[in-house]
Amino acid sequence: MSWINLDKEEQLSEIDEKSFSKAQLIFKHSTRCSISSVIKNRLYKGAVPENIDCYYLDLIANRAISNAVAEKYGIEHESPQVLLIKQGKCIFNESHSAIYMDEIAENSL
Numbered sequence: 001m002s003w004i005n006l007d008k009e010e011q012l013s014e015i016d017e018k019s020f021s022k023a024q025l026i027f028k029h030s031t032r033c034s035i036s037s038v039i040k041n042r043l044y045k046g047a048v049p050e051n052i053d054c055y056y057l058d059l060i061a062n063r064a065i066s067n068a069v070a071e072k073y074g075i076e077h078e079s080p081q082v083l084l085i086k087q088g089k090c091i092f093n094e095s096h097s098a099i100y101m102d103e104i105a106e107n108s109l
Helices: 011-018 034-045 063-073 101-108
Strands: 023-029 052-058 081-086 089-095
Touching: 011 023, 011 052, 011 063, 023 034, 023 063, 023 101, 034 101, 052 063, 052 101, 063 081, 063 089, 081 101, 089 101
Parallel strands: 023 052
Antiparallel strands: 023 081, 081 089
């Protein structure tokens, strides 16, 4: 799995723009949370569809960006959390142990 680091708030505009041609996944990860680490490993084991770009957001280092994501897409912050963006909108989100790559893939179509 190849992650694109989400470490600049300006990238949210890029994510929106790209989401009109390809689904964009944002994974909010806390490096201090064991559940988040388990979910990250679970995502690595899943097959990432070619129609998804995957962004990694380190919540500890980039809390302000996480807050901007929550505000922009109207999704309350949780950790770990995934948001799937298509056509500039969050069409799917899940958190904690409910995160599975196959569900992300299904919703990306």
